[in-house]
Amino acid sequence: MTRNRLYLLFFIALIAGYIYLAYAISQQQTHSTFTPCVFKNATGIACPSCGSTRSVVLLVNGNFTSAFMLNPFGLIIAAIMLIGPFWLLYDVILKKNTLHLAYQKFEQAVKTKWVAAILILLVVANWIWNINKGL
Known part of the structure; x- marks a missing residue:
């Protein structure tokens, strides 16, 4: 994926995530x-x-504890939503490509069979945990 396409998709995903988070917080009382x-x-x-x-x-x-117990993926999502905009701005303003390079390294790592297997096992374990919790 090209740098510009990645940054555009990441920007759109961040905006959509913040809009949905604002909606979820507003619906919290209902x-x-x-x-x-x-x-x-x-x-x-x-x-x-x-x-x-x-x-x-x-x-x-x-x-924090309740958030982790509900779904650990929420911590990963929150970290991305917190760090992502600053990282994106850093790269765009200073004309760097650190986010793109990190994405490429992650993509390469996931193509490694043992890394992919561990990630799949973590997702399946979380799925089983979600089902057992009755989510």
Whole structure:
């Protein structure tokens, strides 16, 4: 993926994430049963990322332990949402490509069979945990 395409997609994803997070925080008081998860709506079974938005909302409210227990992926998402804009701005303003290089290194690492296997096992373990928690 080219640098410009990656940065554009990352920017769009960050904006969409912040908009959805603002919506989720605003709906926090209503305790809505709506879930945007297509997999859960179709099967009734939680997907590996179910609860990650609620996890990020808990982090915003300072409930770190509860956020981790709900879905550890929320911590990863929150870290990306926190660091991402600054990293993107740094590269764009200073005409660097550190984010693109990091993306390329991550992409190469994931192509390594043992790294891919570990990541898949972590996702499956989180999925089993989500199902057992009744998310």
